[in-house]
Amino acid sequence: MSLLLVILLMVPLGARAGDLGKGTSGTPGTWYVGAQPSWVDPAKSPIVFVHGYNSSAAIWWDGNDMYETALANGYQTAFIDLYPEKDMWQNGAMLAGKLQEIYRHFGNKKLVVVGHSKGGVDTQTALVHYGAHQYVSNVITLSSPHHGTQLSDLAHSSSAWWLAALLGNNNDATRSLMTGNMSYFRSVTDGRAEIQLNRYYTLGGTKWGSFGSALYWGGLYLSSYGANDGVVTVASSRLPGGTIVRESSWNHTTIREGSHTFSVFKPYTMAAQPSGATAFSSSKVTAEPETSQIVRGGKADKAIKDGFVVEDGADSFQLAFLSDKLLPSLKLKGPDGREYKPVKVTQDTSGFFKGAWVHQFEIDKPESGKWNVTGPAAAYLFIVRIDSPLGGELKQKMNVKATYKTEWVHYKQDQNKKLKEAGKGVKAGKIADGDLKEPGVYNLTTEVTGFDAKGKPFERTIIESIYVDGNGKIHR
Structure with missing residues (x-):
């Protein structure tokens, strides 16, 4: 399927319209609308795709068939560029306003948000802390570090900070994802009344590749803390009050690819919700790690x-x-x-x-x-x-x-x-x-x-x- 020129709406001054096959403007707050399906099923909510840390909206179509898969299945879609290096508070505040704009663009139809990695944390922040719950029905998170990731702890440790700083990865986003900080975030989020106003569904990955693969060393490090996808543990992908859709052999990249997971979370984008998924309510997700x-x-x-x-x-x-x-x-x-x-x-x-x-x-x-x-x-x-x-x-x-x-x-x-x-x-x-x-x-x-x-x-x-x-x- 050829990728079509999209319409750029409500963008900051100076941002440019983009082609889904050529990347994005990269301007935080810019959002894009995918091609209109030939027929819009009223039972299908528009899907807003939110990227994770150190990324952009283009991850959903550049080398990824998620956009094409959603369009082929008759979904209206939107994609947004957040700050790639900011914490959940800054991204959540901005995202809340953009979800309102996207909601109005689609005729005040409730949205489904699909967030990859930190995008899931940014989304929940927007809904619970900044009032965007009213524009959204369901949230689907793909390997989101709801309890942080030990790779962030590592990046800010006394052993690793030199290297992480030189690579430009000691920033607001990585600091916010330290497991201690996310434990505090859970304590000020999970008890709020707003958290009950949306349904949350989670997917987690258990595969980090063979020896020498791109995600292998991260998976090796995280293996002391349990099953993981090379960046986030399965335990951290589970959201208190949310529902586990599936935890399977995806890595942190494949879990956001349409051919791998769209059919898995598709039932949770519909007006009627399927039964059979596993509710997750405990906020205690970590045991003492192996000392290895x-x-x-x-x-x-x-x-x-x-x-x-x-x-x-x-x-x-x-x-x-x-x-x-x-x-x-x-x-x-x-x-x-x-x-x-x-x-x-x-x-x-x-x-x-x-x-x-x-x-x-x-x-x-x-x-x-x-x-x-x-x-x-x-x-x-x-x-x-x-x-x-x-x-x-x-x-x-x-x-x-x-x-x-x-x-x-x-x-x-x-x-x-x-x-x-x-x-x-x-x-x-x-x-x-x-x-x-x-x-x-x-x-x-x-x-x-x-x-x-x-x-x-x-x-x-x-x-x-x-x-x-x-x-x-x-x-x-």
Whole structure:
């Protein structure tokens, strides 16, 4: 099907009309209307598609058949450009006004909104906090991080912030998606009366690709927190008060493609709602993660010289080494002096480290002891995921002796609810409830070192975020 020229309506001064096959103006607040179906079924609501973080309206038709599929199924459609790097408060406020304009354009017909990733969070913010619930019947979210994503925690950790900052990914959007901040967002959203005025339906993905694929390293990191699609865990895609439509083998890209999911959520775009989907009501979605990872990072001005310890008895480990540039001379050296080169090199597409070069290693039956990573000057981050019985023993606090050191970074909300860095510090030991009293988000990086039951050394890293509200209550 050929892509047709669309009509641009109610756009900011200077924005241009666009062709759905050639991209968008990129101006936040600009919205586009798809071609009119040959016959409009009154039982079918117009669908508004909302993109996610670090993206634009074009994701729904550029390399994606979602628009074509919706048109072929007889749907009126609209698409909007939000701020790609702003938080849910700024995008939600703008989106609320645009939904009113789109609602009026379609003759005051209630809209169905389909939001991908952060677009689902922006949409709920518009409906619940900025009054747009009256223009919408249903909301369908495709792998939206309703409880945040641990990749955002990672991006703002003491290990990773150098790299994320150089890539331009330390911004309002990524800060807002830290799991601690989203726990606070849930606390000020889920109890509001407006949340009952729309129906919410969720889809979640469980596939992050084979070794070396674009979403693989993100999925590997998130695997400690449960099933995921390479960017968002299934648990985070579930919305309190919402209904789970399906959780299947989509990754964070395929879940927004028409040929993969339109037929799945189509029944929830109709006036009459089908039965059989699973209601989800619990807001508690995270358990204590597996303790199976080591995270290191920083900025090497002359040369990279870093390392980590692999314990005795490990079955294997996988190492994802991210840098701001391609590193052909990057090497991994084992305790026996043997050198390894990456078996796969890709560029990240997840958003939180978009554009980073990912050098991936996979080592079976690794020798225990110190492993060293060397390379030229660069900003870098590496994650080691170790397959070992020690992870379970640490989680259950069995037969191990461990010491802890925690670095924390504090972000406070300004008058516009933006999170700004307000301080940092280090504590010998874990951070306990009550240690951090100033309101705001705290990103915590805890280094764990110790000895197993055989007296052999090990290392681990735990990264998380919490929100301390004005009453001193901890949200995590």
